[in-house]
Amino acid sequence: MPQLLTLTRAARLVGSTRGALQRKIKLGELETFEGMVRAEDLLRAYPEARLEDNTVIERMAQIKDSAFSKRIRERLLPDAEILVARLSALGKELADTKTQLQQYRGLIERFQNTLGAAEQEADGDARRAVGALKSWLQRELQPAALGVDRQAFLVKDSFLRLMTAHVQILPSQHEFFVEGSDSLLEAALRAGLALDYGCSNGNCGLCKARLVSGQVKKIRPHDYVLSEADKNAGCILMCSNTAVNDLIVEAREAGGAQDIPLQRIAARVKRVEPLGNEILLLHLQTPRTNRLRFLAGQQVSLGLPDNSLVAEYPVASCPCDDRNLEFHIPRLPGNAFSDYVSKALKPTDVVTVEGPKGTFVFDDESHRPAIFIACDTGFAPIKSLIEHAMALDVAESMQLYWIATDGRHYLHNLARSWADALDSFGYTPLAGGMNDALARISTDHPWLGEFDVYLAGPEPAVDEIEAALLAHGLPRQQLFSGRTP
Numbered sequence: 001m002p003q004l005l006t007l008t009r010a011a012r013l014v015g016s017t018r019g020a021l022q023r024k025i026k027l028g029e030l031e032t033f034e035g036m037v038r039a040e041d042l043l044r045a046y047p048e049a050r051l052e053d054n055t056v057i058e059r060m061a062q063i064k065d066s067a068f069s070k071r072i073r074e075r076l077l078p079d080a081e082i083l084v085a086r087l088s089a090l091g092k093e094l095a096d097t098k099t100q101l102q103q104y105r106g107l108i109e110r111f112q113n114t115l116g117a118a119e120q121e122a123d124g125d126a127r128r129a130v131g132a133l134k135s136w137l138q139r140e141l142q143p144a145a146l147g148v149d150r151q152a153f154l155v156k157d158s159f160l161r162l163m164t165a166h167v168q169i170l171p172s173q174h175e176f177f178v179e180g181s182d183s184l185l186e187a188a189l190r191a192g193l194a195l196d197y198g199c200s201n202g203n204c205g206l207c208k209a210r211l212v213s214g215q216v217k218k219i220r221p222h223d224y225v226l227s228e229a230d231k232n233a234g235c236i237l238m239c240s241n242t243a244v245n246d247l248i249v250e251a252r253e254a255g256g257a258q259d260i261p262l263q264r265i266a267a268r269v270k271r272v273e274p275l276g277n278e279i280l281l282l283h284l285q286t287p288r289t290n291r292l293r294f295l296a297g298q299q300v301s302l303g304l305p306d307n308s309l310v311a312e313y314p315v316a317s318c319p320c321d322d323r324n325l326e327f328h329i330p331r332l333p334g335n336a337f338s339d340y341v342s343k344a345l346k347p348t349d350v351v352t353v354e355g356p357k358g359t360f361v362f363d364d365e366s367h368r369p370a371i372f373i374a375c376d377t378g379f380a381p382i383k384s385l386i387e388h389a390m391a392l393d394v395a396e397s398m399q400l401y402w403i404a405t406d407g408r409h410y411l412h413n414l415a416r417s418w419a420d421a422l423d424s425f426g427y428t429p430l431a432g433g434m435n436d437a438l439a440r441i442s443t444d445h446p447w448l449g450e451f452d453v454y455l456a457g458p459e460p461a462v463d464e465i466e467a468a469l470l471a472h473g474l475p476r477q478q479l480f481s482g483r484t485p
């Protein structure tokens with residue numbers, strides 16, 4: 001039976017991304033069967049892939065790690081109990097395979113003997129035909145016929161199964177890997193999925209899901225009590241369990257901004273620091289048990305102190321790290337909020353976060369190549385979207401245009417590091433007049449019909465760019481825009 005692989009697993013095995021595999025499928029270079037690919041087809045599509053080469057995955061992991069703060073990969077290895085369980089499952093599989101192999105060997109030996117006897121008894125054409133069949137069988141049984149690539153592939157697949165567990169979510173069919181001792185919820189968020197959850201800490205029960213197959217291990221006690229009916233139905237809490245082996249789980253996911261509840265959280269200032277002369281980075285941290293659930297691109301109200309000053313800002317960080325929230329606050333002369341942030345706000349001060357708000361979010365189901373256009377501090381929600389898109393790994397390619405009207409791209413090095421790390425990511429910093437910037441985008445993309453475009457910045461700039469893009473042939477439903485202060 002051919003070995004079928006999900007796209008996520010296949011991408012890992014050949015050291016590529018899901019987006020790159022999807023491009024090959026679209027070009028007809030790789031066949032799929034109900035969303036799965038055959039190991040043989042994968043090796044044919046990637047004849048040059050060195051199976052020990054994980055460069056792309058490692059680069060992507062580094063980007064995700066920096067978006068997810070340092071707590072990720074603190075414990076890269078699964079704990080001993082999980083490793084033992086996975087080793088014993090692999091050992092059982094090996095034993096079953098060996099038994100089967102012995103049966104096949106016996107069968108082939110008997111078949112060879114039967115062919116030998118038939119060759120002796122036959123004559124003429126029949127004898128030649130049986131002889132040819134015997135020789136063919138002999139050739140096919142040579143160890144080299146299996147192929148070095150195929151062997152390396154099997155070794156890598158086994159190693160991947162030892163180190164990580166694959167999880168498929170129903171009914172969406174979304175998938176992700178659980179690494180180390182991450183909870184199922186942490187791993188899903190890191191993969192860009194918007195699972196239903198609340199406290200992340202075993203109290204609220206919102207992350208309750210039904211285990212369809214596989215085995216989980218509780219990694220923290222939880223106060224939420226699962227009823228007998230829940231237990232009988234196989235319910236688990238995603239925030240309190242990790243995966244022992246590959247799982248299928250039935251879980252609720254947000255289908256859009258309307259599914260994310262409004263939250264009010266007292267967060268604390270972790271740091272305030274300048275990003276160049278004009279922008280301040282405000283880093284807030286929520287309590288461990290009261291994190292902000294939001295979608296990339298959304299904004300919140302920030303209230304300080306005692307809510308006497310309130311302003312709305314897009315979250316500049318990735319929803320994959322729901323505890324560490326970053327904001328890019330422009331220093332505006334005479335603006336009481338930015339003055340307070342710049343002169344009075346100190347680490348550990350409390351800031352009230354209310355949100356999320358807005359519908360400027362990523363279309364997770366689209367596989368179209370994405371163009372991101374940020375105008376000035378429109379980079380904040382665009383940064384969140386890009387980090388989310390990288391975690392999700394569905395877009396075929398991503399191109400960022402950052403228009404800085406004052407010529408200062410305050411996180412230029414970060415944007416450049418994305419482009420340096422990923423072949424499928426392009427970055428073009430633009431400065432000066434809007435007309436020049438629009439001319440450059442139109443020249444680079446004479447036909448916009450196949451792209452999704454995400455555009456963010458101050459209202460007048462967004463209005464102007466929107467009108468130009470639509471006039472240039474971008475379908476309305478493929479344009480997503482967000483207005484920033």
Ligand code: FES
Pocket residue numbers: 197198199200201202203204205206207208224237238239240
């Ligand atoms: S998120 Fe609250 S119990 Fe899991």
